[in-house]
Amino acid sequence: MPATAAFARIRHVVLDMDGTIYKGGTLFPWTRPFLESLARLGIGHTFLTNNPSKSSADYLAHLEHMGLTATPEQLYTSAQATIDYLKINHPALRRLFLLGTPSMIAEFEKAGYEAAADDPADVPDAVVVGFDMTLAYARLCRAAWWVSQARPWFATNPDRVCPTDRPTVLVDCGSICAAIQTATGRAPDRVFGKPDPSMLTGILRRHRLQTAEVAMVGDRIYTDIAMAGNAACLGVLVLSGEATRQDADASAVKPDVIVENLAGLGELLDAARQASCGKLNHHP
Known part of the structure; x- marks a missing residue:
């Protein structure tokens, strides 16, 4: 002690x-x-x-529903950690291919980033992969394509599954990244979230x-x-x-x-x- x-x-x-x-x-x-x-x-x-799948506003509303009042300054998510790191260490990376929920994408856009489209002509500066509960196969393939083209890529968190009391397995960011890594031979340049x-x-x-x-x-x-x-x-x-x-x-x-x-x-x-x-x- x-x-x-x-x-x-x-x-x-x-x-x-x-x-x-x-x-x-x-x-x-x-x-x-x-x-x-x-x-x-x-x-x-x-x-x-x-968990980056929800925005700060979503989490604040969840806490409020449970009877806890919190300010945006009293909440920190792995998406925010990723944003802070990129702003400080890679300020030139502004256009991102974001493999995440609409809430996560909105969080990055609120921070000043541009979301690249699922289009081979829309070349991103980097790829960011999160816990995408809205995952579409075409977007997973597009993320893998940009990783294979040597674009920098980052993962918001290492979790393989998200805990749940439901009769299912919630495939989390780490497992999505494992699919991309297997397809491309490249691991993420940095993985955020605990224990980072x-x-x-x-x-x-x-x-x-x-x-x-x-x-x-x-x-x-x-x-x-x-x-x-x-x-x-x-x-x-x-x-x-x-x-x-x-x-x-x-x-x-x-x-x-x-x-x-x-x-x-x-x-x-x-x-x-x-x-x-x-x-x-x-x-x-």
Whole structure:
């Protein structure tokens, strides 16, 4: 368990969503009190998701439906991480062939990118592949064509499947990219989304934070906790979702903190802040 001083330094908490703040369509009873405690302590928060199939507005509406009010600055998706990376590292890439849902395409267009058509004469600067729940075979073939023609290409997230409680397999971005890679012999130039550290570095940049000031909280060791380690942030595993304590014991990737749920993290942050204030009050 990290020292109290590590918790006292936390200025921002990054929250995975399903398994951390809610399960399926049900908000955990401790989520709202935890967010209220963050506000009381002056600690900011961001909701984080690997799923780029919905726009920021879609996710904000989903949170609102669950009783949580959030601003656009409090949400970060793998599509936004991809956009931020491209703007900073590849500013010349402006026209993109986007293999994604209409919501994802709209997110890129809102950020100033142009969407190339499914036309061999409309040559894109790069290809971006996401979790396309509206996938059309012709567009998959067009994406593979541009990849085969040495266009730069990027994947929004590595997930092979999207979790669901329905009797189906939701083929996610990683599997779509595997089809393109098999057809062309080329892997993506960069894969965003957890556990890639760009998901956290984008938030650090947005809020002008240092790594020691951020706690990454999630229920998956191989994505949430691995990303925290990759970005040198505090990794907090909650046992309210996928991972168990036995999983953590067996994993080579170790969380800095394990708590039953967000209520436990709230207690640690509150205790650290009180201890820090007590030291200040007793300083000679």
